[in-house]
Amino acid sequence: MTRAGSRTLHQLVYASRIRIPWPDQAREVDQIVRASIENNRRADVTGLLLVHDGWFVQALEGPAEAVLSAYGRIRDDARHEDCRVLHAGPGESRSFEDWNMCARHMTPADEAILDTLHMRGAFEPHKLTGKQALRLLKAVRGVQHSTQLRALG
């Protein structure tokens, strides 16, 4: 699949409440990511899924029609509820180009990221502005990259 090329890049970030019983969460998130990688690769969509404190925050980016069609399916998924779009619009370049999808469960060490958003101990992603939501996911991208590099080294 070719990358966006001359087509306009669209970015969408939403937050939702997880509706998966705790014991099944890791397995379900694994399944979500596996299905997402397949679908997103075909549709030229990239992104990142943050899983933290009962919430999903996900970025999707790619051709507008592909992003909106993926989000349409995602929004109807019973594994979460209260989907709220925090940011949507054209982007100049991809921010999550390394992953067709990748889930990051925030570890206690990662939680310093929340300090800049004043959300440590009270994670309320529905209250984030679009800019803040993108900043959060870009910070998560940073820790995910360094974890992958450590795993390779």
Ligand SMILES: Cc1cc2nc3c(=O)[nH]c(=O)nc-3n(C[C@H](O)[C@H](O)[C@H](O)COP(=O)(O)O)c2cc1C
């Ligand atoms: C939090 C969350 C994130 C998801 N992200 C994606 C995604 O990025 N791409 C995707 O195709 N499906 C994603 N899904 C799954 C879709 O809701 C849906 O189950 C899937 O696209 C159906 O694919 P299938 O028709 O190939 O079975 C996500 C679901 C949840 C709950």
